[in-house]
Amino acid sequence: MLQLRYILCCLFFITIHCFGFQKQEIKNEGFSISTIYYEKTGNSLDSISAHLLSEDLFKITGDKPAISTSEETLQKSSILIGNINAEFIQKQLAVTVPKTFKKQKESYYQGWSKDKKHFIIAGTDPRGTAYGVFDLAEKNGVSPWYWWADVPVKKSGKLKFTEKDYFSKAPSVExxxxxxxxxxxxxxxxxxxxxxxxxxxxxxxxxxxxxxxxxxxxxxxxxxxxxxxxxxxxxxxxxxxxxxxxxxxxxxxxxxxxxxxxxxxxxxxxxxxxxxxxxxxxxxxxxxxxxxxxxxxxxxxxxxxxxxxxxxxxxxxxxxxxxxxxxxxxxxxxxxxxxxxxxxxxxxxxxxxxxxxxxxxxxxxxxxxxxxxxxxxxxxxxxxxxxxxxxxxxxxxxxxxxxxxxxxxxxxxxxxxxxxxxxxxxxxxxxxxxxxxxxxxxxxxxxxxxxxxxxxxxxxxxxxxQFESASELENHRNEFYTTIFGKELGTQISALRKEYYDFAWERKPEFMGWSQTEPNTEVKSTSYSAFDYGDEIQHRLETYQNLGRQSDRVFKNSPDSLKNGYFQLVHYPIKGAMFMNQKQLNRDLAEKYAKQGRISAKSYQQKSLDSYDSIQKITARYNTISDGKWKGIMSMKPRNLPVFEKPEFNYKIKNTEKTVDFYIEGEHDRTNKLPTFYKGANDTYFLDIFLTKIGIVKWSLNDLPEWIMVSNRSGELNSDFNALQNRIYFQINWDQYTKSRNNDDHFILQLGRDFHQIDLQIKEYEHQESGVFEKNGLAVVYAENFQEQSAFRNYKWQKIADLGYSGAVMQAMPLNEKPLDTIDFQMKHPKLTYEISTESTAESAVLILNALPTHPITNKHGVRIGVKWDNEPIKILNFETQGRSATWKENVLSNKAEAKLPVNLTKPGKHTLNIYMIDPGVALDFIYLKTTDKSLPYGLLKETKLKN
CATH class of the missing domain: 3.20.20.520 (Glycosyl hydrolase family 115)
Known part of the structure; x- marks a missing residue:
């Protein structure tokens, strides 16, 4: 009988070790603990664990178990803490412990004694025992962060214990x-x-x-x-x-x-x-x-x-x-x-x-x-x-x-x-x-x-x-925040934190000054555009502002007991990042608008200064929360670098004879044309009207085609009421659209007594079956949106979600294989195929492929891909950087690596792009096809897929 029992135990143990942690069934609620026992001759960590567990249980139930090293206490209901080989543990065990378990490092057993009077936590070594003790505390509501982040302990009159015997695995990393x-x-x-x-x-x-x-x-x-x-x-x-x-x-x-x-x-x-x-x-x-x-x-x-x-x-x-x-x-x-x-x-x-x-x-x-x-x-x-x-x-x-x-x-x-x-x-x-x-x-x-x-x-x-795929990250993040803040609030918070990390992917808050260290350089304008691509600066400001508002709302709605923890874990990082972006980007707008003569530049200067003050205030608050527990823990300017300083404005507003002026998105040379609208794409473009001197100016849009939708048709700029500029958005209602006047459609912008004809440009593609499309000199391809994919043996391109500018990268797998050769691409190399329709013919068109700035996996690898455009020969591109080169610096500051390939656009229409695997580990993010000399956006444009 004993031999059969041992065999069954071994089979059970082998099963949980082959397939991961045994799922613990947490039951036995209401078991009353009078004593926590550990062996007097045991190690120091057993004593520490026992005393900390007693404090934990007191926080949970309001009753504090006694600590004892006297075996007389074993007559009462106790938690027994010790080594799995200790004599007092062996006497109480109701199961035979597999020999393989005893050989594991830092592992623990949890289960009931023979008489069901005692709960046993026994480790294969001192740390294993401690892990078992703190695992019990955590499952009963004591977060590891109860002290370091002021996470409140969940109160309960009943304790929860595992119903079945539980053997942990050995840690993955020693x-x-x-x-x-x-x-x-x-x-x-x-x-x-x-x-x-x-x-x-x-x-x-x-x-x-x-x-x-x-x-x-x-x-x-x-x-x-x-x-x-x-x-x-x-x-x-x-x-x-x-x-x-x-x-x-x-x-x-x-x-x-x-x-x-x-x-x-x-x-x-x-x-x-x-x-x-x-x-x-x-x-x-x-x-x-x-x-x-x-x-x-x-x-x-x-x-x-x-x-x-x-x-x-x-x-x-x-x-x-x-x-x-x-x-x-x-x-x-x-x-x-x-x-x-x-x-x-x-x-x-x-x-x-x-x-x-x-x-x-x-x-x-x-x-x-x-x-x-x-x-x-x-x-x-x-x-x-x-x-x-x-x-x-x-x-x-x-x-x-x-x-x-x-x-x-x-x-x-x-x-x-x-x-x-x-x-x-x-x-x-x-x-x-x-x-x-x-x-x-x-x-x-x-x-x-x-x-x-x-x-x-x-x-x-x-x-x-527990982390075999990237998809497990969402589960982990959700569990972390819901365990602390409850399911409803925690789910909201988890989503906020994902946005927080995604926004910082493009540029960390500390990097927003576009400055560098060692040697320190001065803050300069960011690479975000205020005048192209829908106004990248305003878009980033709005996304951060929305994130900050959501965090304010969650903070306000949080129970008082959770506010200190929420402030540390979530609110301060979100608001700090928001204020830093507002400080730097409003400084940018002030400078850029000053060069256009906009008197609104001064208000953006003030917004920038206000954001600096807000960083000071929220940091001071951090150092006073929890009754001053964290005084001195948080600085708003580590190393006193230029990016953290009060913003300075070393420019004057351009003087002009006009009282009012306007600017059309993307129009660096005054042509009075909105960017081209494309049938099937719901694009929105803007026009700014702004005062260049103190005064009052009325404006209106006249002769508007019935199929053009605008955010405002008229308005008034008035410096007395700080109404210094207006932005008007334009979009096409394609249901009402009819082609007329050979695409020479327009409307009239009236500024006071001045009239300006603004032309509308509208195009339709002939090829709309699939793929992505060039618009205004640029096509955008997200790596995950391929038309076809091929594999070779165990080599394949694999999607990793929630990473990169585009929200997913395609990574060359498997990681532990050798690179593929650089010959016979058509037969051996897994490929991703994309279709891009163009309207242009251009001798200087260029593909810009963006990947994560990873390094070769080993010294036997590179960071290479093969690229084939239409029927042109395959070219090998390499994302690898050397040492601390200027390219590497730009890559890590922006979280992307570029590789460029000139391509031949002899005719408009559909083109095929094939990307072949060479080195495992390469992680493709997005691709631009650029057909003009226009500057690229700093961030990522929305991929365009036109509809029939």
């Missing part, structure tokens, strides 16, 4: 954690002056709260804060002790070998941080830390760079750097073996391949096989490269260091967390598919307001099986 960075502008001043005044710094009290959060998020690793404003982690003995108690794996950044903080700990009298010429001192420096940390659970960063995230000192070439690094790592490993009394291969070590270190590594340096390769992104969310087949087979495996916040070139993004979750998924899914599964570290800056991206990243690292 080491999962965060890097606290650039803390000068938030975490450090908040801790020093508000939360941990006794230390005056980020110390053990702050780290205890951070470590608790990590455990609640089922993470296990930390790279501590290390900027000049902060003392080194080991400066305060309590930090090390807290890490030990919470069983957090301590690491250090790419620039900090052997758990050292060079910025704080390498003193001037030590000499140069130059291994060639100061080897003895540097070895002594490292060895003392290794000895000090010999009992810590740690991952040791090997190799070296400069003092603070700079290149290696004392070397004159890549060859020399590689030789020195090999010597450095050999000596570091000897020190580790000496003080840890283990073979180096048994000690976790990481070699972070960051910036110039990638060039040194690729030069061919000899790196021990057991050292984990930690690949990095380019600081803007795009992984520079991953392991090829040979590298994937290394014993030490590989991982990723990824940024959700960054200080550096071409521009910081430290203020608001806007990295699109779909990009995080795309890049980290790519990493996981390429077997980078050992270490995942997320640079969260000063943690707030990166809460959601941190949650997503760590959830993926813990269980990647």
């Amino acid at each position: 080491f999962r954690g965060i890097f606290l960075n650039d803390e000068d502008w938030g975490l450090q001043p908040w801790a020093a002056k508000n939360f941990e005044t006794e230390t005056g710094d980020i110390g053990p009290k702050t780290y205890a709260k951070i470590f608790e959060l990590l455990l609640r998020l089922k993470a296990n690793a930390i790279w501590p804060a290390m900027h000049p404003s902060t003392k080194a982690f080991f400066h305060y003995p309590g930090n090390k002790q807290i890490a030990e108690k919470y069983h957090i794996v301590l690491g250090s950044s790419h620039a900090e070998p052997m758990l050292r903080n060079n910025v704080d700990e390498w003193k001037d009298d030590f000499g140069h941080f130059d291994y060639k010429n100061n080897k003895a001192k540097i070895n002594e420096y490292w060895e003392s830390r290794i000895e000090e940390s010999k009992d810590l659970d740690a991952i040791f960063t090997v190799g070296m760079r400069g003092i603070h995230d700079s290149g290696m000192e004392g070397v004159n070439s890549i060859e020399e750097a590689a030789t020195v690094l090999e010597s450095v790592i050999q000596n570091q490993r000897s020190m580790l073996e000496k003080h840890r009394d283990k073979n180096a291969a048994e000690i976790p070590q990481a070699f972070t391949i960051y910036k110039e270190v990638l060039d040194v590594y690729d030069h061919g340096m000899d790196l021990p096989d057991d050292v984990t390769l930690v690949w990095t992104d380019d600081n803007y969310g795009y992984i520079r490269r991953l392991g090829n087949q040979q590298e994937q087979e290394r014993i030490g495996g590989s991982g990723v260091y990824y940024h959700a916040s960054y200080w550096g070139r071409p521009h910081n993004y430290l203020w608001l967390s806007t990295t699109n979750p779909a990009l995080i998924w795309e890049e980290m899914h790519k990493a996981y598919e390429m077997n980078a599964r050992k270490i995942w570290i997320l640079n969260v800056g000063y943690l707030k307001p990166a809460e959601y991206n941190m949650q997503l990243f760590l959830d993926m690292a813990y269980d990647m099986s």
Whole structure:
């Protein structure tokens, strides 16, 4: 009987491990807990978990269970916390635990004792037990963010427990954690002056709260804060002790070998941080830390760079750097073996391949096989490269260091967390598919307001099986916000957050000054057009304003208990992004309108200044919410960069003899023609009428054809009432439209006593069966809207939703395959086929293909596609960029990479565009066909598909 029971248990366990987490059935409501028991001889984390759980249950039910290490308490209804192999757990278990489960790291069991009196939470190690404890708390209404984002605990008189025995899976990624960075502008001043005044710094009290959060998020690793404003982690003995108690794996950044903080700990009298010429001192420096940390659970960063995230000192070439690094790592490993009394291969070590270190590594340096390769992104969310087949087979495996916040070139993004979750998924899914599964570290800056991206990243690292496709992102986002805010409110909030990330995809709020850092450049006009493409500036202003209004409405309608959490997680980021866009774009309009002589320019100056004031006010509010708990945590101008400053206006309004003037959309040379209307497309164009001097002017539109629809037919500009300009919108009512006067249709614009004939241009295409169509010199194709698609073996183009300018990209798959050759395109290469109808003949037409600015997946790949226009030869285009080139800078600031191809338009009509796969990983977003010398929009135009 026992043997049969064991076999059934094993089969059950194998099933849940093959097919993901066992779905927990949460029942047994009303079970009364009198005591939380853990073994006196157990580890420190069992004690911490027990005490935190007692506090959690008190927040939920109002009753606080006692904490006990006396087995006498087992006579009462208890929660038992401990190791799965502990004797007291084994005595109470009603199931036989499979041996395979016991071998898993950081896993936990939840279930009932034999007599149903006790609920058991038992881990395969201390962190596994803690995860099980915090999982129970979360399922009963305690968010991991209850403290860090003031998410209220859901009250209930009854607790919920799993009905059936539950065995968790092992985490997908072994080491999962965060890097606290650039803390000068938030975490450090908040801790020093508000939360941990006794230390005056980020110390053990702050780290205890951070470590608790990590455990609640089922993470296990930390790279501590290390900027000049902060003392080194080991400066305060309590930090090390807290890490030990919470069983957090301590690491250090790419620039900090052997758990050292060079910025704080390498003193001037030590000499140069130059291994060639100061080897003895540097070895002594490292060895003392290794000895000090010999009992810590740690991952040791090997190799070296400069003092603070700079290149290696004392070397004159890549060859020399590689030789020195090999010597450095050999000596570091000897020190580790000496003080840890283990073979180096048994000690976790990481070699972070960051910036110039990638060039040194690729030069061919000899790196021990057991050292984990930690690949990095380019600081803007795009992984520079991953392991090829040979590298994937290394014993030490590989991982990723990824940024959700960054200080550096071409521009910081430290203020608001806007990295699109779909990009995080795309890049980290790519990493996981390429077997980078050992270490995942997320640079969260000063943690707030990166809460959601941190949650997503760590959830993926813990269980990647829940994120097999990008479609899972919506479920994750919805669950995150509905769990906190309830289903109705949470669903609204989730939609707002998606819009927030999508708007920032085109341009992050910190990048809206079109300035750069290191060296800092002044703010300049954006690349959004106020006069073409429906007024890109006004469109962006309106979309942000609408988002802000919706957030205001949700904030107002939220229960008081949720307001502080909503403000931190949602409202401040949305409103901050809105105000920054309003500040910069209204500044733009003021300048552009001043050049046209519009006296309304002054009102846009004021709008820009008002938005600057609004950023100050809402930031001050952040630092006072929750009764001042977060005072000092949020700065509105990290590093005091030009983009954050009060806007300046160094121009005068153009002087003109007229009192009133007008401007027609897209008309840079006065021709008095509205852009062409196309039958089957519901286009809207605008005409602006504006005062150039103080006065009163009446205007009207006369002789309008019956089929033209306008927003206003007449009006009055009056400077006394601040009515300084009017915008009139035009659209065709195609049901009433009839061709007349050889397309020479027009109307009369009367401005005071002046009359202006405005011509209307209308065209019809002969080819309307399918595809997209050129309009006013431009055709727009979204990559997902292909006419045909082909595959080859397991190679195919795959859609990733909610990513890119167009809202979906087509990515070359599978990621872990070799590139296809550059011959025999017609037979082997999966292709996407598009049809484009044109009205033009042009010798200088050009295709502009836009993709995500990704990098080659490995050093055996590129970022190439084959492109065939009609019957012309296939051309190979490459989106790859080199280093920190000017092209790369523009790419990451705009989240797109361009590749251009001149094409031959000898005749109007239908054309065929074929795009062939070469390199896996290429992610196509949208395509422009441009037939004139007109500037392209900065954002994305709506794709035009005419109807019969």
